[in-house]
Amino acid sequence: MIPLERPKISTAFENRLTTKSKSLAEESADTKKARETWKTARTIRRDLKELLAGMAAGFVRCMYCGDSLGTDIDHFKPIAQDPLSAFIWSNHFLACSHCNSNKKRDQYPCSPSGECLLVDPSKEDPYDHIRLNLPTGKYLGRTDKGNETIRVFGLSRPDLELGRAHAYVRCESMLRDWSAQIGGGREDSAKAVLTALTVQPFADVLYAMIKKSYAPGAASIFHPVVLAALREVRENGKMT
Numbered sequence: 001m002i003p004l005e006r007p008k009i010s011t012a013f014e015n016r017l018t019t020k021s022k023s024l025a026e027e028s029a030d031t032k033k034a035r036e037t038w039k040t041a042r043t044i045r046r047d048l049k050e051l052l053a054g055m056a057a058g059f060v061r062c063m064y065c066g067d068s069l070g071t072d073i074d075h076f077k078p079i080a081q082d083p084l085s086a087f088i089w090s091n092h093f094l095a096c097s098h099c100n101s102n103k104k105r106d107q108y109p110c111s112p113s114g115e116c117l118l119v120d121p122s123k124e125d126p127y128d129h130i131r132l133n134l135p136t137g138k139y140l141g142r143t144d145k146g147n148e149t150i151r152v153f154g155l156s157r158p159d160l161e162l163g164r165a166h167a168y169v170r171c172e173s174m175l176r177d178w179s180a181q182i183g184g185g186r187e188d189s190a191k192a193v194l195t196a197l198t199v200q201p202f203a204d205v206l207y208a209m210i211k212k213s214y215a216p217g218a219a220s221i222f223h224p225v226v227l228a229a230l231r232e233v234r235e236n237g238k239m240t
């Protein structure tokens, strides 16, 4: 999971969403009614998907696992718990069917004081709550919210951990290649490597590498060439 910038939607589209929300409120819609209304709002769902696709990392990757194609619109606060938030733009994320239907479903854990215990990547930096062990691809919760986020989205799935571990090897290799292309004055090749690096699945791996490149002890984690390349990637405004 990486931070995502939620684009501002047009006034016209905002009005369409507000009209739907108002109508649900006027009918005091329950879960069943809200789900039916959501299901029949085909053009709104289509337009939302398009907006979310532009917000997602890489080639429309799931906003939770970062691996699979984002195919479903997930209600961060589930319709089952808040039917009236079905058409609220800030409540929508793009998820793969595994994260959405097999893992998260209607879960929305809260602390005793009522604070949501899931990281909202459009409002906060997941890295503040979850750390990634790069060689193993394992996530480690740093806070209760981090632990719940890992549990609810199933971010410790073996396929994801293996995928992240392999992505780390790829990122290191590509950063070395990028550095070599720059050193050889091959600007176009360097640019192509950088583009491929920043759109590949598991964007959380490169994001964690960049974060770690600025942390104490970075020199003991990364080869000097990789470390210098990571800092340049960050300074060029990629991934942060």
Ligand SMILES: [Zn+2]
Pocket (backbone or CB within 6 Å): 062, 063, 064, 065, 066, 067, 068, 095, 096, 097, 098, 099, 100
């Ligand atoms: Zn997913």
